Amino acid sequence: MALVSRYLDPNLVERLNHMEFSARRVVEGSTIGLHKSPIKGASVEFRQHRFYVPGDEPRRLDWRVLARTDRPYIKEYDEETNLRCVLLLDSSGSMGYGPKHGPKYDAAARIVASMAYLMLRQTESVGLATFAGKMTSYLPPHATSTQLSRVIDQLERTDPRGESNLPQAVQEIADRLGRRALVVIVSDFFTPMNRVREAFARLNYERHETMAIQVMDPDEQEFPFRSWSRFRGLEGEPAMLAEPAMVRKAYLENFRLHQQQFAESCRAMRVEQHQYTTDRPLLEWLTQMISRRNK
DSSP: OOOHHHHHHHHHHHHHTTOOOSSSSSOOSSOOSSEEEEESSSSEEEEEEOOOOOOOOGGGBBBBHHHHEEEEOEEEEEEEEEEEEEEEOSGGGGGGTTTTOOHHHHHHHHHHHHHHHHHHHHHHHHEEEESSSSEEEEEEEEEEEHHHHHHHHHHHOOOSSSSSOOHHHHHHHHHOOOOEEEEEEEEESOHHHHHHHHHHHHHHHTTTTEEEEEEOOOHHHHOOOOOEEEEEOSSSOOOOOHHHHHHHHHHHHHHHHHHHHHHHHHHHHOOOEEEEEEEEHHHHHHHHHHHHHOO
């Protein structure tokens, strides 16, 4: 219970109980949930008529149409099914940054736990994968009552370390998923933009719906340092002693360019983009993000 409250405080849970999270594109699944599947079968919502071909089950014939037209037609239905979602969490070294507001990884883990809780409450299937240089853990999507505790246990046992390799992680996820799903990537996305586009392109090719949630510390947006500082790389880069005034302009220009390219890549690949900074109340941000998405 203590672990659960670390990632999901009671006020957050209460608000999540009044929210719904929907998939924007049609996805596939096999159990009853809140979403529609392109799989055609015998369910409760009529889709269309199709002319009978040898091999079709006679019980699916529309006898009224046959009596009226003397032509055999089959009824097809949309199956109502659950959303299959994988939450892909960046656990590379850069996610450990957070001198004032706590590590970015902790904030990202709370976002992941919140989304897992929300979708499991809707009887959706949720899985979790963490990655650094490669996928470091994988929890397949399930909608069982114990899945939330498994997700939180995995979050608790993961520490941010190592270099990031988003395309490699996405490759491994896509190979495991098989059929279409919602993939939510929670990361700072501080990686060369050609590698981000490579990852998005793979998911887009497989027709997965993709969300990108970028988690950042305010320091990374503002570069507030004033005195001589030693900047230590968190993913293997060498330390650098610098006078912030001399590098601030170049840093901020590179940061703005990276953010612009990231937004353009998301638009080009039909990736839904959101941004969270660790100084912002999570409950407020989640409420606005889900409201924006559902609209």
